[in-house]
Amino acid sequence: MGIFSRKAALFYAGRNSLLSHIEDEMGYSQDSDRETVWFHCASVGEFEQARPIIELLRERFPLYRIVITFFSPSGYELRKDYPLADHIFYLPMDTRKNAAKFIELINPTLVIFIKYEFWRNYLTTLNKCGIPVYLVSGIFRQGQPFFRWWGGSFRNILNLFTHLFVQDENSASLLRGIGVERVTVCGDTRFDRVHALAQKAVKIxxxxxxxxxxxxxxxxxxxxxxxxxxxxxxxxxxxxxxxxxxxxxxxxxxxxxxxxxxxxxxxxxxxxxxxxxxxxxxxxxxxxxxxxxxxxxxxxxxxxxxxxxxxxxxxxxxxxxxxxxxxxxxxxxxxxxxxxxxxxxxxxxxxxxxxxxxxxxxxxxxxxxxxxxxxxxxxxxxxxxxxxxxxxxxxxxxxxxxxxxxxxxxxxxxxxxxxxxxxxxxxxxxxxxxxxxxxxxxxx
The missing domain is CATH 3.40.50.2000 (Glycogen Phosphorylase B;)
Known part of the structure; x- marks a missing residue:
């Protein structure tokens, strides 16, 4: 079986009865009264951008319950045992029904999407529920659908974020040019991650x-x-x-x-x-x-x-x-x-x-x-x-x-x-x- 076939098999196997699995795991949790922060990462690279935020939140707010979701099998398989998270799941497919059920099950107080994650049904549901959702380490380019003449529906997605933290001034300028004002340039969290790695490198x-x-x-x-x-x-x-x-x-x-x-x-x-x-x-x-x-x-x-x-x-x-x-x-x-x-x-x-x-x-x-x-x-x-x-x-x-x-x-x-x-x-x-x-x- 080729690499992509194996990944496809993991992708579909990971989503088989996924919401039932999440419901069971969240139901067994004894900490339902704790505030929940949900991080969504596409794969391994985005997880590395989320990681320094997770670590700092865990340090400052040790009682927060942290839920991490992945879209890709490679991210999930590599980080499914990450010790600073309370729960790690695949992200259920982005349908209105799935989004409503998943958000009901994890009941997040705060949501953080990393870099390129623009899931319309999840963002719409979070917005309707009044749950703040942030894009972190976002980066935008002129050729993306948001900035094309036909990209109105894509632009609407951006306005569902509470705030967008972007990597560079060019991204902020593009966003402001289409009327997205809730944006701040603060850089890429990966710099903090790799800098910390170098400071505490473990010998091999x-x-x-x-x-x-x-x-x-x-x-x-x-x-x-x-x-x-x-x-x-x-x-x-x-x-x-x-x-x-x-x-x-x-x-x-x-x-x-x-x-x-x-x-x-x-x-x-x-x-x-x-x-x-x-x-x-x-x-x-x-x-x-x-x-x-x-x-x-x-x-x-x-x-x-x-x-x-x-x-x-x-x-x-x-x-x-x-x-x-x-x-x-x-x-x-x-x-x-x-x-x-x-x-x-x-x-x-x-x-x-x-x-x-x-x-x-x-x-x-x-x-x-x-x-x-x-x-x-x-x-x-x-x-x-x-x-x-x-x-x-x-x-x-x-x-x-x-x-x-x-x-x-x-x-x-x-x-x-x-x-x-x-x-x-x-x-x-x-x-x-x-x-x-x-x-x-x-x-x-």
């Missing part, structure tokens, strides 16, 4: 041993299209490093025969090869696929072919050190640890840019890591910002990736400059969480 000993003193690229949330260009570059590096090593040995007179066994003809400028390959420490690669099912992992392994690798799941027992020392590539075939792995990288490649769009670059940038990604990044403000500032580098092809990877490997001053840009950008943009919580749930 296997990754630390693997990296050692080497330069390391962490390729996070990769898809097959990303892996093809990354591995192609790494194979080029891996083989030229081997040839450069043999060439150096020959120049020192360590070999006096079989010289033609080294394929020098493929690398005519060997002294330049040596300068890239050995001007710094050894270069290693960590790949963290977006999908970690066995089929995808095996496809990645086939792509690596002759490059020595080790899987994270294999690093148990007494032979861990031996496996790590022999490997040039570490494949992370576990979920939920990517944000902790970035701290070990020299620079990062963020996946998705050769497909629907890039994944979260801030988890890497917060550690002061230069970031590289594919061409589909235009919808992401932080990617546009860091590209303009010189901390991020979009690439359209393998050749462009090779060029920027080699520069990041060979030029430590350039790396340091990019690193300062990324770390400074994150530090400059923290604070949205505190502002939002103070606005929607002032201290009692």
């Amino acid at each position: 000993s296997s990754v630390e041993i693997f990296c050692g003193s080497s330069l390391c690229c962490v390729a996070g949330s990769t898809w097959p299209a990303d892996e093809e260009v990354i591995v192609a570059h790494y194979r080029r590096y891996f083989h030229r490093e081997k040839i450069a090593k043999r060439y150096s040995e020959l120049k020192r007179g360590k070999f006096d025969q079989n010289i033609d066994s080294v394929r020098f003809a493929e690398f005519p400028e060997l002294d330049d090869v040596i300068s890239v390959s050995s001007s710094e420490s050894k270069f290693k690669l960590i790949i963290v696929p977006h999908e970690v099912d066995e089929h995808q992992i095996k496809k990645l392994i086939n792509l690596l072919r002759d490059i020595p690798y080790v899987r994270y799941s294999e690093l148990e027992g007494s032979h861990r050190g031996e496996k790590l020392s022999e490997a040039s590539v570490l494949i992370i075939d576990s979920v939920g640890i990517l944000s902790r792995i970035y701290r070990y990288g020299t620079f990062a490649y963020i996946g998705g840019g050769f497909g629907a769009g890039i994944h979260n670059i801030l988890e890497a940038a917060t550690y002061g890591m230069p970031v590289v990604f594919g061409p589909k990044f235009g919808k992401f403000k932080e990617a546009r910002d860091l590209t303009e500032l010189g901390g991020a580098f979009p690439v359209k092809s393998e050749d462009e990736l090779v060029e920027i990877f080699d520069k990041l490997l060979a030029d430590s001053a350039f790396r340091d400059e990019c690193s300062q840009v990324c770390a400074g950008y994150v530090a400059k943009n923290i604070g949205a969480t505190e502002f939002i919580v103070n606005s929607i749930a002032p201290a009692k």
Whole structure:
């Protein structure tokens, strides 16, 4: 069964008798008199935007009952055991009947939708019930239906929010241009999340041993299209490093025969090869696929072919050190640890840019890591910002990736400059969480 088939199966299975399940769970709850805050997140990325608000609310108002809903199976499956929530559900489909029943069951005092969530029937029902509902970390673009001549019904949805907290001034200007005045620019709560992660990063000993003193690229949330260009570059590096090593040995007179066994003809400028390959420490690669099912992992392994690798799941027992020392590539075939792995990288490649769009670059940038990604990044403000500032580098092809990877490997001053840009950008943009919580749930 393919990835999308499995996700579709989870999507429909998760909604089978969903309202009955919610009714049973809420009925067994012994805290019906507690005030309830409902967070709705589409998937994992939106949950990470909600998370700092949940944590601050839990800290300030420990008696609040927190309900989280997800639209996607990937978000629900990954975070269904999140300990700071009292209840976690799939969101029932957006019909008038479902919306009325769900809101009756959870009885929220306050509702927070994250980023792109515009469910008409839920918003209409909340509005009729007089329950305040906020959009958090919202971001808007000119091409969205709200701003088109035919988008009247979509514009009406926006007026159902009590207030919209948006990421940038452009979003606020677009909204005000269509008559939506209850809007405040306060930034993206993800900055608070990733900044906090960097402050309390937890060590992963296997990754630390693997990296050692080497330069390391962490390729996070990769898809097959990303892996093809990354591995192609790494194979080029891996083989030229081997040839450069043999060439150096020959120049020192360590070999006096079989010289033609080294394929020098493929690398005519060997002294330049040596300068890239050995001007710094050894270069290693960590790949963290977006999908970690066995089929995808095996496809990645086939792509690596002759490059020595080790899987994270294999690093148990007494032979861990031996496996790590022999490997040039570490494949992370576990979920939920990517944000902790970035701290070990020299620079990062963020996946998705050769497909629907890039994944979260801030988890890497917060550690002061230069970031590289594919061409589909235009919808992401932080990617546009860091590209303009010189901390991020979009690439359209393998050749462009090779060029920027080699520069990041060979030029430590350039790396340091990019690193300062990324770390400074994150530090400059923290604070949205505190502002939002103070606005929607002032201290009692």
